[in-house]
Structure formats: structure tokens, C-alpha cells
Amino acid sequence: MFAASIKSKTQSLRLQSSRLMPLSQQYRAQSNLSNNKSYWSHIPSWKGVSNDEFVSYRWQLRNTVSDKLKLYKFLDEVLPERLGSTENEQLKRIRTRTNFIEDAIAAIKLAPMAIRLTPHVLSLIDWNNPLDDPIRRQFLPLRSSIIPDHKYLELDSLHEEQDSPVPGLVHRYPGRALFLATSICPVYCRFCTRSYAVGGNTDTVSKKPQKPSRKRWEVVFEHIANDKSLQDIVVSGGDSYFLQPDHVREIGERLLDIPHIKRVRFASKGLAVAPGRILDDSDPWTDNLIAVSNKGREMGKQVCLHTHINHANEITWITRLAANKLFKHGVIVRNQSVLLKGVNNTFTALSDLIKSLSDINIQPYYVYQCDMVQGIEDLRTPLHEIIDLDKQIRGTLSGFMMPSFVIDLPGGGGKRLVSTYEKYEHGIATYKAPGLPGAKGEMTYTYHDPKPVKTAVLEEFQQRQLEALERGETLEQFFAQSAAHLPRSPLPNPSSNQNPLRPQTTSTDIVPEFWAPTPKPAYAYSQGM
Structure with missing residues (x-):
């Protein structure tokens, strides 16, 4: 009897003690990181890095590749002398380590996004066969794959600035708004929608970032508090992973304390590119997110994390442990993928991704048609592919596992199901957005x-791009000169028999929409958020 009483009290004290521990330490006590394979050990410099060290967010930041010199050193270390073959005609001439490094460094000069790659991401790439690797394609451009931008491309293709009542807040939809709290991310994706603002300046794009600022945030909070039509706020940027832990709590609680706000979403790619932070017991970011989630639940309000995983290869044992920790503590996690050529635009790749997400209790929420972003035409797919994939996958999964296949309309039309077009022919689709207020809904x-x-025209284009950059020109200046000097097809005469939706080619053998983009509006470069 006495022994049983002592045992009961001991168990009670242990339970009380565990409740006093930080949530991350509680989870670490139940998870043995050392039992898992070090998937980064094939990188020579990280061969001896322990599981605990690799999980550390500080270690990830310290070893992030963030400039051309670091990239050169890393590639020189990991690439074999001769690379695996590829079926991509544009990349077949890249056969050796030297070829690859030269092509990658040249591409960085042309890209609208700065280079920033975490060790987690770099460890997932097959460096023996990097040309067709789905992770490499998302984050590391190659000059040989860059093709001319579409004529109708705009750097701020979604016209977010036009829907900003105050700096750092995008209010497009009734009842919902996007809070751009920072302009920094743990990695920089090639296909970033906000390449007009996110990250540092590049050789091709000058940016005006929205740095975390309490003064700016106060203006946003005041606007949200005064607009009682708002119920749902997305905290993004940039990436909420780059908010200080106390800022996560401050922003979350400030929003929850506004009576008419019912839902708060934190948007972050962190779970995809540096998932160890969720498990890192020296970093309170996750504890603060969980605390905000718990407070919301007590208030009858929803707090969730929206992440961004595009391929099943991005999910490692660290990702699984991190997702399970969030699930255990009641944090709702949803995933938003982008359909990308050579990454996930097949039935097998996309199905595997959706199933893998569901298996770790991450809800497959959206699959986006890739936006018309500068410098990524090699990643975009025609609209009919995403429509066909929606048809093929639907019915093979449980309904609650099935994401919505959507397009974020150029010009600020917002999200629409890809299949709800008004007309789609000759590669041009038109949509209506009746749910938007005012003129936008019409x-x-x-x-x-x-x-x-x-191919021949493409090679000429790429060479002229590099020559323009060597002269100190921006890509915008290069495109403007191309528009002035290259032949273009005449505009279709409304009275003629030509179909105005069918593009007319010229003797250049290149569709004129690529060679001569419409000049970008000045705000896309001078007032980016």
C-alpha cells in the first residue's frame, strides 16, 4: 500500500515536472534523434555532423549557402567530375562539374531571386544527377534552362500593391487580408510570387523590402482593428519563420485579441526547408506558435500553420518528427504546393506528394498553377496539365485528402479553381472573379x-542577356531594347479574319510574346513590399 502510494506520488511529480519543461524538451524526451540516418553525410563537409547538430536551427543558419562564393565552394565539393545524363535538350551540354558550376553561377546573375539554400535542402539534392533533380530545379537555376519571359509577365503579377490600403497589408478578398510582416525567407525559391520584394537586390531586380518594424506593424494592427469586415488574417512575408519567436507570439496574440478576427494563419516554408527548428529545444519559435494556437483554441478561434512542400523527396524523418510534434500539440498544418515542370507535374509525383503529406497529418490544401514570374518559364506548365491532373487524381484519394487545384489570377483576380475558366484556347485562358468587390468582380x-x-534562338537570347549584364544593364533595359530592335508581329486587325487569340509568329522563329515584353509598371520595382 505504502509502496503503491510512493509510486503514485513519484509519477505525479514526474508529470508535473514534464509540464514545467518547455514543449520542445518534452518532445525531445520522447524522440531519439540518434536512431535515424544522417541523410546529409554524403556532403563531405557535413560527414561528421551529428543528428542533434544538424537539427539545430543556428547550425542551419550558420551553414546556409547565401552568396556566389559559398555556392561555388559547395558545388566544387559535392559534384562528381562527370554528371549523370539528362533528357532535357537545353541541359545536355552540361556534362562536367566545371560545366555545371559555370552554368549555375551565370544563372545567379540573371535570376530575380538572390541565392539562399539551407543545408537541409542541399542535402536532399542528388548531386550525381543534379540536372533533373526536382529539388535542384526549385532552388538553383541553370543558365542553359532560362528562356525568355512572356510578353505579359509583370514582376508583381498579382498586383498586390494595388490592393494594399496600408504598407504591408494586402486586402483583396472580403473578410480576409494578408499581413506581410517581413521580406526575408529561410530559402529563396526561384518561382517566388513576391520576387519584386523578397530578399536582397539582385543583378536584375532592385527591391524595397518590408523589414520587421513595430512602427509599421502598428499601422497594420490599427487598420485591421478598425475594419470590422475582416475575420481572417494570413501572416506571411517573406516567411514567418524569420520572425523572432517573441514576435510570433506578439503578432498572434494581438490579432486574436481583436474581437472580429476569428482565424489567424502563419505562412512559412520553414517546415519544408529547415524542419529541425520545430524540434530544436534551444529555439522558442515553435513553443510560441503552440502557445498562440492554444490561446486561439481557448478563445474559440483557429490558428494554423500553412507550409509549402512541392515534392515527396522534401519529406525526411526530421520533417515527420516535426509534423508529428505540431500534430500532437494541436497545431493545424496545411500545405500549399505549386505545380512545376520537372518537379511534380506528373500523376505519380503529385499523388506521392499528396499521400506523403496526409501520412504526416499535413492537410493537402492547394495545388497552384505557377504564376507568371520573371525568369522561370522553364518551370511553368500549360493550364491543361493541371486541369488533367485534377481529373486524374480526383477519386483516387479520400475527399478530405484532395487539394483544390487553383490559379491565382494575374492582375489581382485572386484564386479560382483552374477548371472554372470562361474560355481556354490557343494557350490563353480567361476567367471571371465575381466574388471580388467593385470593378474587380466585373x-x-x-x-x-x-x-x-x-534551341538556336534560345542560345542567342541567353548570350545577349549575359552581354547586357556585363554592360551594366538590367534585364528590364535589355527587354526594352529587344522590343525596340526586334521584329514583332503586327497587332491583329479586328476587322480581319485572323483569330485574335492565336499568336502570330515572325521570322525570328520565336514567339514575339517572349522577345518583347510590355514595359513593367514603375511601382513593381520602386515600391515593392
Whole structure:
């Protein structure tokens, strides 16, 4: 009897003690990191890095590749002398380590996004066969794969600035708004929608970032508090992973304390590119997110994390442990993927991704058609592919596992199901957005498919780009000069028999929409958020 009483009291004290421990330490006590494979050990410099060290967010930041010199050193270390083959005609001439490094460094000069790659991401790439690797394609451009931008591309293709009542807040939809709290991310994706603002300046784009600022935040909080129509706020940027832990709590609690706010979403790619932070007991970011989630639940309000995983190869044992920790503590996690050529635009790749997410209790929420972003025509897919994938996958999964296949309409039309177009022919789709207020709800929004370019013309284009950069020109200046000097097809005469939706080619053998983009509006470069 006495022994049983002592045992009961001991168990009670242990339980009380565990409740006093930080949540991350509680989880670490139940998870043995050392039992898992070190998937980064094939990187020579990280061969001896322990599981605990690799999980450390500080270690990830310290070893992030964030400039051309670091990239050169890393590639020189990991690439074999001769690379695996590829079926991509544009990349077949890249056969050796030297070829790859030269092509990658040249591409960085042309890209709208700065380079920033975490050790977690770099460890997932097959460096023996990097040309077709789905992770490499998302984060590391190659000059040989860059093709001319579409004529109708705009750097701020979604016109977010036009929907910003105050700096750092995008209010497009009734009842919902996007709070851009920072402009920094743990990694920089090639296909970033906000390449007009996110990250540092590049050789091709000058940016005006929205740095974390309490003064700016106060203006946003005041606007949200005064607009009682708002119920749902997305905290993004940039990436909420780059908010200080106390800022996560401060922003979350400030929003929850506004009576008419019912839902708060933190948007972060962190779970995909540095998942160890969720498990890192020296970093309170996750504890603060869980605390905000718990407070919301007590108030009858929803707090969730929206992440961004595009391929099943991005999910490691660290990702699984991190997702399970969030699930255990009641944090709702949803995933938003982007359909990307050579990454996930097949039935097998996309199905595997959706199933893998569901298996770790991350809800597959959206699959986006890739936006018309500068410098990524090699990643965009025609609209019919995402529509076909929706048809093929639907019915093979449980309904609650099935994501919505959507397009974020150029020009600020917002999200629409890809299959709800008004008209789609000759690679041009038109949509309506009746749910938007005012004139936007009456407008017609147009999306243009990417179009093929002949190899010889492409090589000439790439060479002229590099020469322009060597002269100190920006890509905007280069495109403007191309528009002035290259032949273009005449505009279709409304009275003629030509179909105005069918593009007319010229003797250049390249679709004129690529060679001569419409000059970008000045705000896309001078007032980016």
C-alpha cells in the first residue's frame, strides 16, 4: 500500500515536472534523434555532423549557402567530375562539374531571386544527377534552362500593391487580408510570387523590402482593428519563420485579441526547408506558435500553420518528427504546393506528394498553377496539365485528402479553381472573379501558357542577356531594347479574319510574346513590399 502510494506520488511529480519543461524538451524526451540516418553525410563537409547538430536551427543558419562564393565552394565539393545524363535538350551540354558550376553561377546573375539554400535542402539534392533533380530545379537555376519571359509577365503579377490600403497589408478578398510582416525567407525559391520584394537586390531586380518594424506593424494592427469586415488574417512575408519567436507570439496574440478576427494563419516554408527548428529545444519559435494556437483554441478561434512542400523527396524523418510534434500539440498544418515542370507535374509525383503529406497529418490544401514570374518559364506548365491532373487524381484519394487545384489570377483576380475558366484556347485562358468587390468582380482576367522556343534562338537570347549584364544593364533595359530592335508581329486587325487569340509568329522563329515584353509598371520595382 505504502509502496503503491510512493509510486503514485513519484509519477505525479514526474508529470508535473514534464509540464514545467518547455514543449520542445518534452518532445525531445520522447524522440531519439540518434536512431535515424544522417541523410546529409554524403556532403563531405557535413560527414561528421551529428543528428542533434544538424537539427539545430543556428547550425542551419550558420551553414546556409547565401552568396556566389559559398555556392561555388559547395558545388566544387559535392559534384562528381562527370554528371549523370539528362533528357532535357537545353541541359545536355552540361556534362562536367566545371560545366555545371559555370552554368549555375551565370544563372545567379540573371535570376530575380538572390541565392539562399539551407543545408537541409542541399542535402536532399542528388548531386550525381543534379540536372533533373526536382529539388535542384526549385532552388538553383541553370543558365542553359532560362528562356525568355512572356510578353505579359509583370514582376508583381498579382498586383498586390494595388490592393494594399496600408504598407504591408494586402486586402483583396472580403473578410480576409494578408499581413506581410517581413521580406526575408529561410530559402529563396526561384518561382517566388513576391520576387519584386523578397530578399536582397539582385543583378536584375532592385527591391524595397518590408523589414520587421513595430512602427509599421502598428499601422497594420490599427487598420485591421478598425475594419470590422475582416475575420481572417494570413501572416506571411517573406516567411514567418524569420520572425523572432517573441514576435510570433506578439503578432498572434494581438490579432486574436481583436474581437472580429476569428482565424489567424502563419505562412512559412520553414517546415519544408529547415524542419529541425520545430524540434530544436534551444529555439522558442515553435513553443510560441503552440502557445498562440492554444490561446486561439481557448478563445474559440483557429490558428494554423500553412507550409509549402512541392515534392515527396522534401519529406525526411526530421520533417515527420516535426509534423508529428505540431500534430500532437494541436497545431493545424496545411500545405500549399505549386505545380512545376520537372518537379511534380506528373500523376505519380503529385499523388506521392499528396499521400506523403496526409501520412504526416499535413492537410493537402492547394495545388497552384505557377504564376507568371520573371525568369522561370522553364518551370511553368500549360493550364491543361493541371486541369488533367485534377481529373486524374480526383477519386483516387479520400475527399478530405484532395487539394483544390487553383490559379491565382494575374492582375489581382485572386484564386479560382483552374477548371472554372470562361474560355481556354490557343494557350490563353480567361476567367471571371465575381466574388471580388467593385470593378474587380466585373473584370476579365487572362492567363497565358508558356510557349516553346527553338534551341538556336534560345542560345542567342541567353548570350545577349549575359552581354547586357556585363554592360551594366538590367534585364528590364535589355527587354526594352529587344522590343525596340526586334521584329514583332503586327497587332491583329479586328476587322480581319485572323483569330485574335492565336499568336502570330515572325521570322525570328520565336514567339514575339517572349522577345518583347510590355514595359513593367514603375511601382513593381520602386515600391515593392
